Amino acid sequence: MKKRSRIIHRFGVALAAFALCGLTATQASATPSTQIWIPSTDVQAYKTFHLGFDTYIRANSNDDGSRTAPVVVIGPTVGVLPFQKIQAELGFDVISGGGDLDKYPLYFHGKVGTPEDSLFKFSPAVAVGGYNFGTKSGDARNGELATNQNLVYGLVAKTIPVVGRLSAGYFTGNKKVLLNESGGSDENGVLLSWDRTMTEISDKLWLAVDYQGSDSALGALSFGASWAFAKNVSVILGYDIYNEKKTGGENTxxxxxDINFP
Known part of the structure; x- marks a missing residue:
């Protein structure tokens, strides 16, 4: 199971960084409880306040020799439903990447979900939600600045003994903002992931691999590891490989x- 099963939640940020390359400035991402990059079926516990502080640093210089500035993301996520079988979370992030999008740094997200076995015996976890609800509307196809990616998604997940947890889902977003390398709309795609707490080594170690489809700035294959330094503090080190360099930029x-209160 993911770290959340032992009360060390992972509520970080899955973002497509502010790479000013290709056809349009790629977007930041204000996200719900995630794996490394994509949303997960985990939901923040009621009245639990999570604070995430994430950085994304380009692994390589751009083709012209310049280097895109790192992206810094900070924001809270809070559990808002007092039920065991139906849970919900809300949150926002402030994102800075050193570009024009910094004028509109606020992004919102939310999620409703049910844990595994809550609907019926052996039922999968189910979650529906939305993220990257930015505050600047526009049509990126016409070169306008915009942050309202407005993604909505659905996910199911099931933990298999020894193997770990497998998740699958689908997302759709704003066709005016999520573009491919040719400048056309590419706002839909699959969500896939595997994650597992490596109890054979330590209950503090968690591994994950996830994938988000589309050739927009959000499309990426990511993998990483987390270590829990305390019952409410954990750190993830990961690597993101973008599906399309012209929209996603160099890998990060x-x-x-991640810190949880109380």
């Missing part, structure tokens, strides 16, 4: 600090 190394 991500460091994600």
């Amino acid at each position: 190394v991500t460091l994600q600090l």
Whole structure:
């Protein structure tokens, strides 16, 4: 199971960084409880306040020799439903990447979900939600600045003994903002992941691999590891490989600090 099963939640940020390359400035991402990059079926516990602080640093220089500035993301996520079988969370992030999008740094997200075995015996976890609800509307196809990616998604997940947890889902977003390398709309795609707490080594070690489809700035294959330094503090080190360099930019190394209160 993911770290959340032992009360060390992972509520970081899955973001497509502010790479000013290709056809349009790629977007930041204000996200719900995640794996490394994509949303997960985990939901923040009621009245639990999570603070995430994430950085995304380009692993390589751009083709012209320049280097895109790192992206820094900080924001809270809070559990808002007092039920065991139906849970919900809300949150926002402030994102800075050193570009024009910094004028509109606020992004919102939310999620409703049910844990495994809550609907019926052996039922999968189910979650529906939305993220990257930015505050600047526009049509990126016409070169306008915009942050309202407005993604909505659905996910199911099931833990298989020894193997770990497998998740699958689908997302759709704003066709005016999520574009491919040719400038056309590419707002839909699959969500896939595997994650597992490596109890054979330590209950503090968690590994994950996830994938988000589409050739927009959000499309990426990511993998990483987390170590829990305390019952409420964990750090993830990951690597993001973008599906399309012209929209996603150079690959990124991500460091994600997660703290839960209480």
